[in-house]
Amino acid sequence: xxxxxxxxxxxxxxxxxxxxxxxxxxxxxxxxxxxxxxxxxxxxxxxxxxxxxxxxxxxxxxxxxxxxxxxxxxxxxxxxxxxxxxxxxxxxxxxxxxxxxxxxxxxxxxxxxxxxxxxxxxxxxxxxxxxxxxxxxxxxxxxxxxxxxxxxxxxxxxxxxxxxxxxxxxxxxxxxxxxxxxxxxxxxxxxxxxxxxxxxxxxxxxxxxxxxxxxxxxxxxxxxxxxxxxxxxxxxxxxxxxxxxxxxxxxxxxxxxxxxxxxxxxxxxxxxxxxxxxxxxxxxxxxxxxxx
Amino acid sequence: xxxxxxxxxxxxxxxxxxxxxxxxxxxxxxxxxxxxxxxxxxxxxxxxxxxxxxxxxxxxxxxxxxxxxxxxxxxxxxxxxxxxxxxxxxxxxxxxxxxxxxxxxxxxxxxxxxxxxxxxxxxxxxxxxxxxxxxxxxxxxxxxxxxxxxxxxxxxxxxxxxxxxxxxxxxxxxxxxxxxxxxxxxxxxxxxxxxxxxxxxxxxxxxxxxxxxxxxxxxxxxxxxxxxxxxxxxxxxxxxxxxxxxxxxxxxxxxxxxxxxxxxxxxxxxxxxxxxxxxxxxxxxxxxxxxxxxxxxxxxxxxxxxxxxxxxxxxxxxxxxxxxxxxxxxxxxxxxxxxxxxxxxxxxxxxxxxxxxxxxxxxxxxxxxxxxxxxxxxxxxxxxxxxxxxxxxxxxxxxxxxxxxxxxxxxxxxxxxxxxxxxxxxxxxxxxxxxxxxxxxxxxxxxxxxxxxxxxxxxxxxxxxxxxxxxxxxxxxxxxxxxxxxxxxxxxxxxxxxxxxxxxxxxxxxxxxxxxxxxxxxxxxxxxxxxxxxxxxxxxxxxxxxxxxxxxxxxxxxxxxxxxxxxxxxxxxxxxxxxxxxxxxxxxxxxxxxxxxxxxx
Numbered sequence: 001x002x003x004x005x006x007x008x009x010x011x012x013x014x015x016x017x018x019x020x021x022x023x024x025x026x027x028x029x030x031x032x033x034x035x036x037x038x039x040x041x042x043x044x045x046x047x048x049x050x051x052x053x054x055x056x057x058x059x060x061x062x063x064x065x066x067x068x069x070x071x072x073x074x075x076x077x078x079x080x081x082x083x084x085x086x087x088x089x090x091x092x093x094x095x096x097x098x099x100x101x102x103x104x105x106x107x108x109x110x111x112x113x114x115x116x117x118x119x120x121x122x123x124x125x126x127x128x129x130x131x132x133x134x135x136x137x138x139x140x141x142x143x144x145x146x147x148x149x150x151x152x153x154x155x156x157x158x159x160x161x162x163x164x165x166x167x168x169x170x171x172x173x174x175x176x177x178x179x180x181x182x183x184x185x186x187x188x189x190x191x192x193x194x195x196x197x198x199x200x201x202x203x204x205x206x207x208x209x210x211x212x213x214x215x216x217x218x219x220x221x222x223x224x225x226x227x228x229x230x231x232x233x234x235x236x237x238x239x240x241x242x243x244x245x246x247x248x249x250x251x252x253x254x255x256x257x258x259x260x261x262x263x264x265x266x267x268x269x270x271x272x273x274x275x276x277x278x279x280x281x282x283x284x285x286x287x288x289x290x291x292x
Numbered sequence: 293x294x295x296x297x298x299x300x301x302x303x304x305x306x307x308x309x310x311x312x313x314x315x316x317x318x319x320x321x322x323x324x325x326x327x328x329x330x331x332x333x334x335x336x337x338x339x340x341x342x343x344x345x346x347x348x349x350x351x352x353x354x355x356x357x358x359x360x361x362x363x364x365x366x367x368x369x370x371x372x373x374x375x376x377x378x379x380x381x382x383x384x385x386x387x388x389x390x391x392x393x394x395x396x397x398x399x400x401x402x403x404x405x406x407x408x409x410x411x412x413x414x415x416x417x418x419x420x421x422x423x424x425x426x427x428x429x430x431x432x433x434x435x436x437x438x439x440x441x442x443x444x445x446x447x448x449x450x451x452x453x454x455x456x457x458x459x460x461x462x463x464x465x466x467x468x469x470x471x472x473x474x475x476x477x478x479x480x481x482x483x484x485x486x487x488x489x490x491x492x493x494x495x496x497x498x499x500x501x502x503x504x505x506x507x508x509x510x511x512x513x514x515x516x517x518x519x520x521x522x523x524x525x526x527x528x529x530x531x532x533x534x535x536x537x538x539x540x541x542x543x544x545x546x547x548x549x550x551x552x553x554x555x556x557x558x559x560x561x562x563x564x565x566x567x568x569x570x571x572x573x574x575x576x577x578x579x580x581x582x583x584x585x586x587x588x589x590x591x592x593x594x595x596x597x598x599x600x601x602x603x604x605x606x607x608x609x610x611x612x613x614x615x616x617x618x619x620x621x622x623x624x625x626x627x628x629x630x631x632x633x634x635x636x637x638x639x640x641x642x643x644x645x646x647x648x649x650x651x652x653x654x655x656x657x658x659x660x661x662x663x664x665x666x667x668x669x670x671x672x673x674x675x676x677x678x679x680x681x682x683x684x685x686x687x688x689x690x691x692x693x694x695x696x697x698x699x700x701x702x703x704x705x706x707x708x709x710x711x712x713x714x715x716x717x718x719x720x721x722x723x724x725x726x727x728x729x730x731x732x733x734x735x736x737x738x739x740x741x742x743x744x745x746x747x748x749x750x751x752x753x754x755x756x757x758x759x760x761x762x763x764x765x766x767x768x769x770x771x772x773x774x775x776x777x778x779x780x781x782x783x784x785x786x787x788x789x790x791x792x793x794x795x796x797x798x799x800x801x802x803x804x805x806x807x808x809x810x811x812x813x814x815x816x817x818x819x820x821x822x823x824x825x826x827x828x829x830x831x832x833x834x835x836x837x838x839x840x841x842x843x844x845x846x847x848x849x850x851x852x853x854x855x856x857x858x859x860x861x862x863x864x865x866x867x868x869x870x871x872x873x874x875x876x877x878x879x880x881x882x883x884x885x886x887x888x889x890x891x892x893x
Contacts (some may be wrong), residue, residue, distance in 0.1 A: 035424045084604070088611050098760070099370065099427050100607045103556060107600030115593055121600050220435055220552065227428045262443035269432040276417045276425060 005134030007253050015249020016149040017043075017212065019048035021209060022233060023152055024197035028082075030173040030236050031193035034098045035118020038106035039082060040222030042198055046074050047214040050124045063127055067206045074202025081105045082194025095250025102271045106219060108281040113216040126210035140219025141211050146246070148207060152200055153242045159196075169193060173236065198238060221265060225252070228272045235280030244283070316619070317488040324484045327574055327800030328354070332477045336468035346586045348473055348541055350577050351480040352534050357573035358483040359530025364559075365568025366487075366496050367523030368503025373414050373430030374531050374558045376437035379550030381407035381535025383441065383448065384521055386545040390456040391449070403536035404529065411528025418520050427892040434555040435762040441547040456539055460872065467707040477532055488570050490526070497756050499523055500745060503845070508743035511705055512757050512803065513731035516814045553596075557581060558602045566613025568747075575614050595880045603621070615632060623783070633822075636798055636828045639767045639775065658839040659704065659735075659807050664713035665863075666699055673699040674710070675863035681807065681839040686829055688854030689843045690882050696863040697843045698740065701809050704841070705737045706730045718806065736805030736843035742792040744784050744799075749781035753800045766836050789816040794825070808832075809841045814849050822846065826884065847882060 021039055026135065029037055049070040055062065085105070088097045128140040159166040168190050205214070212218075229248045233240025255267040275282070313321065332351060335343035356378050363369045385403030388394040394402065417429045442450040460471050469477070469880060490496040502509040502519040509516050539545060561580055565572025568714055580602060585596040591598070610617040659681040666674040673696045681687045689697050702708040704715060706727030715723045725733070744753050754772075759765070784792065793813055810829075812824045830853055832838050844850050850857060853873045859867040859878055867878040 012498065035428070037427070071471055084608070088608055096423070097423070097607050097611055100560070101604060103372075104560075104600045104604040104607065107556065107596060108604065111594070111600060114596060146511070220431065224428065224432050224435060231425070231428075257795035260443070262439060265432075265439055266436045266443075272429060273417055275433045276421050280421045280425070 002134065002136050003257050004171075005136045005138070007250055007257070008066055009133055009138040009142050011250030011253040012246040013138075013145050013211070013249070014253065015202055015229070015246030016146040017151045017208055017222070017245070018225045018229040018248050019242050019245020020145075020152060021222050022230035022245055023149075023156065023238055024200035024204075025223075025226055025230050026236050026238055026241055027156065027197045027200070028190075028193045029230075031169050032086070032172075032190040034102070034190075035084065035227065036078075036081075036085075036194075037099070037102040037223060038109060038196065038219070039197070039201060039226060040219035040224075041109040042074050042078055042108045042201040042219075043205040043208075043222045044113065044122070044214050044216070044219045045077065045109065046202040047122050047124065047209035047212060048117060049073065050206045050209040051122050054124065058127060060127075067203065068079070070125070070206045071199050071202040075198035078198025078201070079191055079195040081198075082191050085194075086190055099259075106223075110216055110219065117216065119216050120173055122132070122209065122214040123214075124209040139211060141208070145204075145208055145211075148203065149242060149245065153238060156238055165192060166187070183237075206225075224265070225271075227270055228268050228275075231272060231280075232275050232283055234284035237282065237284050240282060240284035297851040312492060313488055314492040317491055321484055321488045322616075324571040325481050327571070328480050328484070329477065332473065332480075333467055333469070336473055339468060343586075344468070344473070344876055345541075346582060348476050349538075351476050352537050352541065353561070353577050353581055354480050354573055355476075355483045355534035355537070356531045357558050357565075357577055358487050359527040359534070360558050361562045361567065361569075361573050362487055362490055362530070363523045363527035363563075364562050366490060366503070367499040367519060368512065369412070369418060369520060369523055370426045371430045371524075371527070372427055372552075372555050372559055373433040373437075373554030374527070375550055375552065376434045377407050377411050377414065377528055377531045378535040378538070378554065378558075379437055379441075379547075379893035380410040382538045382545050382550070383454075383493070383890050385536045385539040386456050387448065389539065390454040396458050397741070400536035400539070401883050403539070404532035406524065407532025407535055408528050411524055413526065415521060415528075418524065419517050419809045427621035427814060430555070431552070432681065434552040438552075439709070440546040441550075447522055448547075450547050453544055455544050458540040458543055459509075461540060461543070472537070476537050476541065478610040479537065483530055484570055486526075486530070489660075491570070494755065495522070497748065497752050499750060501756050505743045507707060507727075508709070508739065510727035511737050511739075511743075512799070517729055557599075560599070561612075564603055564606045564613055566616030566619070569613065569615040569619060572613055572615040579614075585747055594805055599702070607793055616669070635824065636794060636801070639771045639798065640828060640831055656683050657681065658717065659841070660714075660716040660719075661704065662714045662716075663698070664700070664703055664715070665706055665711045666703060666710065668699075671830065672863045674703065674713075677713070677860070677863055678865060679841075679858060681841055682837050683806070683837040684833050685855045686833050686840040686842055686853055688857040689841055689852055690845075690847060690857065691860035691866070692882075695860040697860055698811060699863075701811055701843060701888040702858070703735065704730075704809060705735060728782070731803075734804070734806035735809070736800035737809035738793070738796045738800060738811055738813060740815075743787075744787075744792045744795050746783070746785040748784060749780050749785060750782045751776055751794060753784055753795055754779065754802055756799065757803050759803065766832055766838065767798070768859055772802070790818060790821055793817065794821070797825075805838060806840045807841070809843075811843050812845060813842070814844055814846045822849055825849075829853055840844065847879060 023042065025035055025039055028034055052064055053070070058066070085098050087099045088101065126139055127143060128144065130137040131140055160170045161167070169192065172186065172189055205212070225248060229245040230241050232248065233242070233244035248271065251271065252264050252268055255264055259267065295752070301612070328351060331347045335347060360371060360374045360876055364370055381403040383678065385399045388402045389396050389399035393568055414430060414433050418426055436666045445451055458472070463470055465471060465474060498509070498514045499519045500521070501512065501517040506516040509519070557580060561573050561576030563576070564580060565574065565576030580599050584598045588598070612620060657680050659679070661677060661679040664674045664677045665672065677696065677700055678698070679687070683746065691697055699708060703710050706725060706729070710723060714721060717730065717735060722730060722733070725788035784795065787795065793816060797810070797813060814825060817825060826849055829840055829842070835839050842850060842854060854871060856870055857874055857878070858865055859882055867874055
């Protein structure tokens with residue numbers, strides 16, 4: 001019973017973080033076809049700023065205010081990354097340059113954190129209390145993260161259907177060439193997608209920092225788990241990501257009980273390979289395009 | 293002289309001119325061998341133990357980077373997990389030798405085997421997915437690998453590490469080198485040579501074709517899946533050798549030696565040096581590993597930063613890598629403007645075709661389609677389409693855009709699976725055959741956008757496949773042989789669009805097809821090239837008995853050369869018959885359809 005409670009609350013809570021990372025990856029992917037390998041590093045940055053700037057006993061107003069500031073800052077930083085990543089795509093024939101540039105960005109951010117902060121875990125106090133569920137007390141922050149994921153999903157949906165920027169970005173996903181022909185400034189839209197993704201992961205890192213076990217080298221595992229959630233949900237499918245994230249989270253908490261915590265990442269990896277071999281288009285699916 | 297005698301002479305010629313190494317790889321291989329040899333032998337011979345060790349490790353990394361370069365540069369695959377394969381080999385070697393007392397030679401063989409198994413596991417998803425999927429899968433493998441070593445601590449001794457006593461280390465054989473140094477140097481040079489050989493071989497060309505265009509590969513009878521497996525196998529083998537050599541060099545392994553950073557180092561070394569260049573990985577490893585770790589030792593905390601910045605800067609300013617950029621400069625400097633003139637007519641040996649025509653020219657149906665249907669999202673691209681093509685016949689297929697011509701070609705060549713209806717090749721039911729099987733059975737095709745490969749020479753573009761046996765040759769081996777010298781020196785990047793089309797047709801013809809599907813072959817050709825193309829098609833169909841399906845918008849060309857014409861609209865046959873039977877009525881109908889099409893746009 002206790003295990004069930006922990007699996008549900010922690011699994012869905014951690015999974016909401018995967019869902020948030022997956023949704024942020026989808027935003028960039030839909031606009032540019034790029035999957036940002038440095039996405040996890042920006043989660044760590046959000047948490048690092050929480051550690052650096054939060055006073056010892058922050059009031060709710062300070063916490064939220066600073067959270068918004070950090071979210072904006074991380075959004076701006078990812079826009080800078082996006083600018084650099086998009087640069088060679090303008091002229092280069094190497095369409096896979098982003099694999100190298102986003103990975104290089106991850107390495108650079110990691111090294112900067114190492115130089116200025118060191119390799120120690122980023123420990124941030126939890127400003128919220130706990131609640132009891134099925135006989136175990138859990139941090140309230142877990143359901144708060146789930147709320148953040150749902151809020152992000154609704155916000156993105158609204159943005160995509162009610163704003164001009166969102167509508168044109170959605171058009172990019174349908175057909176890049178057509179959007180370009182229709183006069184959309186593709187580069188600026190793609191840059192915006194990086195900024196929006198940065199807002200999502202910046203908020204995730206800041207607000208999730210007390211629970212996420214962040215450290216200088218933790219970024220890649222967030223990117224991986226986020227990618228697993230995105231693939232299971234169907235790459236580019238936001239609703240799929242929102243549902244797949246908590247599913248991956250619960251499975252990964254469950255694997256701690258059954259096979260042991262040291263296999264947590266291995267289980268996610270096995271899940272990824274399994275899905276790719278059996279159903280590469282994801283559980284929610286996408287129609288296959290004509291090949292020739 | 294008889295035709296048979298001719299063929300014998302030319303085949304002897306052809307084999308005498310076989311080249312093991314591409315011209316441009318020879319110089320690179322020579323430079324690479326000298327650099328690797330010098331950096332290894334000089335420090336050891338002069339007794340500098342520190343630098344000797346530095347460059348031996350660099351050479352081990354070089355072997356892994358070259359192996360990845362074959363995978364990346366030739367087969368176009370992505371792997372951020374080579375460090376894990378390297379680690380699997382090193383760990384298996386160390387466990388066998390250090391924990392179970394196996395002889396070091398045998399232990400290293402076990403290590404290479406472990407790398408092959410691990411590499412096969414890693415390449416499984418590559419059969420289903422490509423690109424970014426593969427990037428994440430392999431990154432995940434690289435992250436999980438050291439974690440698994442720690443999880444199975446009782447077997448791997450992950451916490452203490454494994455020490456291995458290696459006999460013979462430190463006892464100099466010659467020039468200050470022990471057997472380990474000799475082995476590392478030997479394998480490093482062997483890796484460079486293996487890459488140069490693969491790049492020059494038919495296997496290498498097939499890998500590059502499969503990477504650039506899986507459809508083109510299938511249409512030539514090459515299986516892209518097989519090419520990927522082969523590339524992953526070769527690169528796992530090389531990476532495994534590198535990992536196994538790591539153990540005798542250090543005599544100690546622990547999980548910390550194989551972090552994800554090692555995988556990233558290998559990948560960056562390839563990209564920074566220049567994909568598919570022979571000496572690129574040398575530059576990459578020296579710049580990304582030796583420079584920050586062993587030269588700039590005062591700035592060791594900036595090691596990771598330097599390394600990320602270098603990779604980023606290279607990608608931004610020299611997207612083809614350091615050596616790749618140098619190669620481009622040299623190409624531009626030394627490339628004389630030659631007249632590439634790909635033309636088909638001189639390659640067709642009329643005498644030979646005439647000799648064969650007696651038995652081949654009997655008109656029989658080589659291709660038959662019955663009631664084919666196919667729809668895409670509710671639109672009927674093919675709606676009960678039927679078509680008969682006889683040997684020695686040119687069958688023109690015309691109709692407005694969107695009438696289903698290209699879908700029909702794709703269904704014939706096996707890229708599109710029909711919902712209902714039958715396809716028969718030479719009287720054999722082939723509806724369920726794969727594209728590759730159809731290609732092997734003598735069905736050749738070209739594409740609307742020619743699938744030719746820019747970084748390969750004209751000659752390499754033509755010599756992608758083995759010539760089919762048992763079918764009459766369409767092109768004269770002697771004429772092909774004569775064109776070789778000229779074609780070898782011309783890169784496809786310098787060819788015009790029309791020339792690329794003709795090149796694609798030459799490539800298909802070299803595989804001596806029985807059926808030839810041409811998708812708008814005249815687009816982009818000059819008027820005189822068009823009429824020459826028409827003559828050649830006639831000659832090939834009449835004399836070599838090839839059944840040609842000609843999809844073309846140039847109606848005059850079609851009416852001039854086709855024996856039979858089918859007019860398609862909305863996935864169905866509108867008219868069918870000889871040009872004379874169809875007369876002007878059908879021609880006007882086609883023009884009308886085209887106009888309707890243009891107005892509705």
